[in-house]
Structure formats: C-alpha cells, structure tokens
Amino acid sequence: MKHGPSIARIGALVGDPARANMLTALMSGQALTAGELAIEAGVAANTASGHLAQLLDGGLLAVEKQGRHRYFRLAGPDIAETLEALMDLASRNGGRRTRPGPKDPELRRARVCYDHLAGEQGVALMARMTAGKLLALGDGSIEMTAHGERHFAAFGIDVAALKSASRPVCRSCLDWSMRRPHLAGGLGAALLTRIVHLGWARRLPASRIVRFVPSGEKAFAKLFA
Amino acid sequence: MKHGPSIARIGALVGDPARANMLTALMSGQALTAGELAIEAGVAANTASGHLAQLLDGGLLAVEKQGRHRYFRLAGPDIAETLEALMDLASRNGGRRTRPGPKDPELRRARVCYDHLAGEQGVALMARMTAGKLLALGDGSIEMTAHGERHFAAFGIDVAALKSASRPVCRSCLDWSMRRPHLAGGLGAALLTRIVHLGWARRLPASRIVRFVPSGEKAFAKLFA
DNA sequence: CCAATGCTTCGGCGATCCCCGAAGCATGCC
DNA sequence: GGCATGCTTCGGGGATCGCCGAAGCATTGG
Structure with missing residues (x-):
C-alpha cells in the first residue's frame, strides 16, 4: 500500500x-x-x-x-479522453480553467478530440452511423459494415488505407459533454479531415473548436442520414 | 500559466x-x-x-x-467515472494496479460503479431500456418515458420516490470497460438494489464485483427485453 | 566552417509536502 | 464520572521535486 x-x-x-x-x-x-x-x-x-x-x-x-x-x-486518444474527464470534473468543482471548457457552447457543439470530431455534432454523427447500420456495435468494439464501407467510400474516404494502417479503424471515444460516444480511430479522424476539406467546417487556430459554416452544417446534418 | x-x-x-x-x-x-x-x-x-x-x-x-x-x-458518481478513466489509462500503461482492474473478466462483466451497475451487464441493460423506449435520449440527457415508468414500477421500483429525490433520476455514466454508457442516477441505483434484493446477483465483499447467480443471469437477460 | 538554434543533462537551491509523535477535543460505554 | 476510542490539530523532520544557470551535443543555415 x-x-x-x-x-x-x-x-x-x-x-x-x-x-x-x-x-x-x-x-x-x-x-x-x-x-x-x-x-x-x-x-x-x-x-x-x-x-x-x-x-x-x-x-x-x-x-x-x-x-x-x-x-x-x-x-493516444485515450489520453485525450481521460484529460477531458479531468477537465469536466475540474469544471464542476469550481476550479479555474486554463481555457473555456466544455461549458463553452461552441466546444460543446463541435470540437476536436485528439484528431476526430467530438461534441454534439460528433455524437449525432455516431448515432446516425449506427442507426443506419454503417457501423456495428459489438462488446466494447465497433466495426464498419460492408454497407458502411460503400457509404464511406462514396463520401470520399480511402477505406483501404484505413484498413491497412496500424491504428484501429473504428474506436468508441467517450464524449464528456454529451455523455455518449463519438467515433474515434482512423475513420473518425478521416471523417473530420474530409469535413474540413469539403469546407463544411474549419478548425479555429489555437483552439479545439470546430466551426461549421451554415451550408456545411446543413450538409453535415444529412450525412449518412 | x-x-x-x-x-x-x-x-x-x-x-x-x-x-x-x-x-x-x-x-x-x-x-x-x-x-x-x-x-x-x-x-x-x-x-x-x-x-x-x-x-x-x-x-x-x-x-x-x-x-x-x-x-x-x-x-458524486462523476468522481467514480473519472477515477475509472484513470484506472483504465493506468492499466494500459503497464502501471501496477492495487487491485484487478477492468481487465478482470468479472469486473468487466458486472461491477458496481458508485452505486449502480456497470460493465457488460450494465451496458446491455441500458441498451435494452433505450431500444425498448423505456428511456429517451436527449442532448446529453436521458429521461424515463411514461412507457418506461410502468415497466419500472412493475419491476418493483418506487418511481415516485425517485422523482421526488434531489438527485437526477436518470444519468448517463460512461463505462470504461465497454466504452458505452450505462445508467446511473437514482434509477440506476434503484435497479441495482432491486436486482440484489431479488437475489439475482450479489455484491462481493471488499470488491466492486457483482456476481450473478445462473438463474439470476437468465432473468436479468430478459429484463426489459 | 562557424554561428545560431534546439534540446538535453548536470548540479545546486529552495519550496513544498507527507510523515508521525504529542496533545487536545468530542463521543460513547461501563 | 472515568476511561477508551475516534478524530483533528500542531510542530518538527526529512524526502522529494520543480526551478534555473551553465555546459554540452546535435542540427541547420549562411
């Protein structure tokens, strides 16, 4: 002891x-x-x-x-997850924050968690992908379905590259602002990259905020829906 | 700084x-x-x-x-959540553990998280309750449905007492072994208490393990299914 | 090649913090 | 009422750790 x-x-x-x-x-x-x-x-x-x-x-x-x-x-993303947990806890105990935490509406809405999309938008996307059977939930794991593969490829994701990379393709990342998982892993990162590349949203410098443009927000809401 | x-x-x-x-x-x-x-x-x-x-x-x-x-x-349960996150992270970094962590199959299967059921069994129950519309998911929140109220009451839960208590009835608690939420809050605690009272499972002394008896495990699998 | 820059290592200083013995206060039991 | 127990506070000792100046090594650019 x-x-x-x-x-x-x-x-x-x-x-x-x-x-x-x-x-x-x-x-x-x-x-x-x-x-x-x-x-x-x-x-x-x-x-x-x-x-x-x-x-x-x-x-x-x-x-x-x-x-x-x-x-x-x-x-790894698990470090980010745990740090987010600590941030959430610290914010509840009236501690000072170095930066606006998930209490910030923009951060709650959409933010970068490690390299993938988190917040309401990230959780909503995850829900759409699971409801639409693009992803299949197992015991503690997530897999891309064949159905999902086609959709992701159509969206411009290099699925073969994801599969051949060393990191997991799909990983559940616990979202502290929404208390439900958003998607991490190679696919999660690729989706964020794609969204930014399409100009639907952009990352604010020196911040984790992901800000959608109005048209991008509309397009995103339909993505995989 | x-x-x-x-x-x-x-x-x-x-x-x-x-x-x-x-x-x-x-x-x-x-x-x-x-x-x-x-x-x-x-x-x-x-x-x-x-x-x-x-x-x-x-x-x-x-x-x-x-x-x-x-x-x-x-x-509060958020402290337990964060500590579980730290435990999970520590176990991934080859750190010594004071006790078997979520790598322990029994703890992964079913364990106490603060005062409610966590692990595979806890997450499975949560999934059944949401799929069966006993609980409704909102933005970061969970509510008991009217449909759910009847089912919980039938299971022996004092729903009125839960509602009049000061703590939230339903709260999503992020489960580190399963990477999906299980149910916390007054209802989560009441469900665990009920399950133990029915003799379906018991809590091991000086441990967080919740051990189901065979017949209890069968009954639990059908609960709200 | 030389100067500038990035980064690491060494050594010493000082602040902090955990440790426990001793003492004191509150509660409970006989 | 007296004693035992639970818990907190005080004070001192010692270990730990973060700090930076100085020095050294590696890389880069002119």
Whole structure:
C-alpha cells in the first residue's frame, strides 16, 4: 500500500501545473516542439525537458524527431479522453480553467478530440452511423459494415488505407459533454479531415473548436442520414 | 500559466499514493470512516486526517458525522467515472494496479460503479431500456418515458420516490470497460438494489464485483427485453 | 566552417509536502 | 464520572521535486 496505486502515478504526472499546461496544449491532437511546450508551460527549456521526459516515461506522450526538432503529441486518444474527464470534473468543482471548457457552447457543439470530431455534432454523427447500420456495435468494439464501407467510400474516404494502417479503424471515444460516444480511430479522424476539406467546417487556430459554416452544417446534418 | 490549470489540482490530489488508495477504496460507493481510510491508505490517523481534508476541500469527497464517527464517501458518481478513466489509462500503461482492474473478466462483466451497475451487464441493460423506449435520449440527457415508468414500477421500483429525490433520476455514466454508457442516477441505483434484493446477483465483499447467480443471469437477460 | 538554434543533462537551491509523535477535543460505554 | 476510542490539530523532520544557470551535443543555415 505504501507504494501507491498506479492512478497515483498518472495523477502525479497531471498534477504539476507545467505538465498540465503541456497536456492541455496537446489536446487538439497537434504535435508541438519541446520549445513550444516550454512556452506553453511557462518554464525554461531545460525544465521542460525534464517534464517531457517524465510524460514520455509515463506513456502519456509520444515523440518524433525531425532534425533538431522534437515533436511531442499525446500518446493516444485515450489520453485525450481521460484529460477531458479531468477537465469536466475540474469544471464542476469550481476550479479555474486554463481555457473555456466544455461549458463553452461552441466546444460543446463541435470540437476536436485528439484528431476526430467530438461534441454534439460528433455524437449525432455516431448515432446516425449506427442507426443506419454503417457501423456495428459489438462488446466494447465497433466495426464498419460492408454497407458502411460503400457509404464511406462514396463520401470520399480511402477505406483501404484505413484498413491497412496500424491504428484501429473504428474506436468508441467517450464524449464528456454529451455523455455518449463519438467515433474515434482512423475513420473518425478521416471523417473530420474530409469535413474540413469539403469546407463544411474549419478548425479555429489555437483552439479545439470546430466551426461549421451554415451550408456545411446543413450538409453535415444529412450525412449518412 | 505559472498557476497551473485546475486539472493539475485534481491530478495532484489523486497523485499521492495514500490519497489514491482512499479514493480507490471508496469506488464501490460505500462510505468509510476516517479510521478505516487510514488503514486503507496505510498511514497514521493524523496523516489520514490531513489527506481527507484536502480531498474534501478539493470536492472529491463528502462527509457525514455520526457521533464520533465521520463517514466519507465520493462526492458524486462523476468522481467514480473519472477515477475509472484513470484506472483504465493506468492499466494500459503497464502501471501496477492495487487491485484487478477492468481487465478482470468479472469486473468487466458486472461491477458496481458508485452505486449502480456497470460493465457488460450494465451496458446491455441500458441498451435494452433505450431500444425498448423505456428511456429517451436527449442532448446529453436521458429521461424515463411514461412507457418506461410502468415497466419500472412493475419491476418493483418506487418511481415516485425517485422523482421526488434531489438527485437526477436518470444519468448517463460512461463505462470504461465497454466504452458505452450505462445508467446511473437514482434509477440506476434503484435497479441495482432491486436486482440484489431479488437475489439475482450479489455484491462481493471488499470488491466492486457483482456476481450473478445462473438463474439470476437468465432473468436479468430478459429484463426489459 | 562557424554561428545560431534546439534540446538535453548536470548540479545546486529552495519550496513544498507527507510523515508521525504529542496533545487536545468530542463521543460513547461501563 | 472515568476511561477508551475516534478524530483533528500542531510542530518538527526529512524526502522529494520543480526551478534555473551553465555546459554540452546535435542540427541547420549562411
């Protein structure tokens, strides 16, 4: 017992303000350099290095080197999920927020969670895809149906590429603002990318907000309906 | 930025091994005394007092005095939800666990989450209730239908008492093992209580496992189907 | 090649926090 | 009423950890 449970380890990692700031900055799924994260955290570069090493060691971050630059990102969407849970809990306890949380109507409406669409729009899309049998729910898992494959391909998704990638195609991501799942995984990410590419919505800089244009919102509401 | 975000505050509270042990011990929704929590945490009584004060101040725990005894419990089911998220994340990162986590097949199958049924059985029940129109899903909310009221009353649930209580009747609780919601709120709790009262299942001592007897499992599978 | 930049490592400092013994207050039981 | 028990508060000790300056290594661009 004296060694503490492993939730303490995760908690301690999140529990430092500088590290919390870094994690928050990475919530939109973008990768940032060590220097950028140092600025986000408001600490010196060498201090940031120490923090980043801990987050890497703890499995919360992943890193890729590009020349002298090291790009850090969240190690997976589950990290984003858990951080969203913590944000939700913190907002309920009157804690100060670094940024508008899911109480922000726009973030509740549509936001980026790691690399896929979350919020009301994300959950609504998920509901349409399951109701329309494009996705099949199993025990804790989700699979694309053959019927769904055709629809996704028609929408411009490279389904073969999704299937050959190493990450799961479909994954249920728990949505804290809606308390129901939205779609994550390769397909979830591809759908968001496609929606942005079509100009239906755009991502606001330095924010997780996904803002639909009026015509895009109409088109989206019909998608897979 | 130097003040850190509020997720850091929650993280720091969870990040101490003694406090993490206390929170874990309270996951089943039962209330424990300060002395019992001191034992769970493996620290002296006065140390435990300090920790409990912090958890109270942070809004993670609530307390009720009964004579010289102080009974602590989690401040709400959202705390349990978030702790489950942390447990899930910790288990994915190869961290040590104090107890079998949701990787335990029995816990995945059926377990107590705060005061209601979670796991495969909890999620399956939720699916039956929504598919059968006993519950209606709104934007982030769940409501009991009139149709559902009759069914719940027939099952032995005091619906009027639920409605007059101060807590929400229906609440979606995100299930980390199944990645879909199970039912929380007054109704969720009442259903678990009823199931146990009927002898369909029982709660294992000092554990969150809910174990169905064979006949109870059969009856449960037909409930609201 | 050299200077600038990005990043990591080392070492020391200081703040914080958890630990428990001791003491005190409240409650319950005989 | 006295004693035992539950719990909290106070104070001191020691461990931990985040901080940054300095130094070193790697990469990039002129």
